[in-house]
Amino acid sequence: MTQLFAQPAELRRAIRSGAFTGNTSGQAPGFVQCNLAILSKDWAADFLQFCQKNPKPCPLIAMSDEPGNPLMSAAGENLDIRTDLPRYRIWREGKLVEEVADVSDHWRDDLVTFLIGCSFSFEEALLADGLEIRNLSEGKNVPMFNTNLACQPAGRFSGNLVVSMRPFVPSDAIRMIQICSRFPSVHGAPVHFGDPAAIGIADVNAPDYGDAVTLKAGEVPVFTACGVTPQAAIMQAKPPFCITHSPGCMLVTDIPNAKLAIF
Structure with a gap:
């Protein structure tokens, strides 16, 4: 352990x-x-x-x-x-x-x-509110995905957003959005929840980075902007x-x- x-x-x-x-x-x-x-x-x-x-x-x-x-x-x-x-x-x-x-x-x-x-910084606030963080409870790295959401280009850097994913039942997803909105310096409110295909993710069980976590019946995937995004921009620049x-x-x-x- x-x-x-x-x-x-x-x-x-x-x-x-x-x-x-x-x-x-x-x-x-x-x-x-x-x-x-x-x-x-x-x-x-x-x-x-x-x-x-x-x-x-x-x-x-x-x-x-x-x-x-x-x-x-x-x-x-x-x-x-x-x-x-x-x-x-x-x-x-x-x-x-x-x-x-x-x-x-x-x-x-x-x-x-x-x-x-x-x-990872806002996970503490979610846990304090009684929300389960699946990657923590399963002892895994958080799942991260490339998306089709374009970043604003700057100089030689451009590329698409990378997101991390945490599953919640809808009522907890709403609470998660409220809590994360307090922390804009660590990505803030999620950028998407629900259908992964809407942001270019083909399979929520096959992350581009990190580990897959269990998505239980009745849960929705909640996607937050991720600091791996600069690596995608670096690959392009x-x-x-x-x-x-x-x-x-x-x-x-x-x-x-x-x-x-x-x-």
């Missing part, structure tokens, strides 16, 4: 040492989890504009103070972006070439880090070099979730 860590710093130390290698859903409850995108300085302005024009899938939590600095003090004490995620993806010319547990050997002085809000998180393997920060609630 996966060990549960209460404090972000404790979890990051376990990740850095190699003792924790799994997905971070349910870990360090109460603290903001982030998706990751790291690009060279000459691509950073275009990517920042892409985030600003697409705040639901790409809500920006923090970015580097200066190129080449791997320490993200705004996100956590003694936080090193090169070592403190369970798994990273290395991209070259828009192609995934490697997954690694540490990017120290890939680090460069011209790299700019972007931290993007993650739906084809920057020479990029680092992202592996889906489900987030950066867990010292920022309390409560600080992101707007009411």
Whole structure:
């Protein structure tokens, strides 16, 4: 059984040492989890504009103070972006070439880090309200899907929305929408619920990323904008070099979730 860590710093130390290698859903409850995108300085302005024009899938939590600095003090004490995620993806010319547990050997002085809000952060509020989060109760990574919903292009970046899915009975789906609306910095209210085909998803039991979860009789799938969206945009833009998180393997920060609630 996966060990549960209460404090972000404790979890990051376990990740850095190699003792924790799994997905971070349910870990360090109460603290903001982030998706990751790291690009060279000459691509950073275009990517920042892409985030600003697409705040639901790409809500920006923090970015580097200066190129080449791997320490993200705004996100956590003694936080090193090169070592403190369970798994990273290395991209070259828009192609995934490697997954690694540490990017120290890939680090460069011209790299700019972007931290993007993650739906794992609002799961705490849903659990507190008594809603079941199926990926947590089944011990799985959340299912994520490519869609036919276009993002707003910015500079060299464009592409379609990626969504995460959680099943609920209709009354709970309505409550989930109300709760998530309080957290626009971690994707906010869902973008769709009901018929997956309406947003280009052929089979809700065959996610493009993450794991399939049980969809019970009487439940509807609820789809939330997902921070894997930048990876789809990166594949299309084809920057020479990029680092992202592996889906489900987030950066867990010292920022309390409560600080992101707007009411």
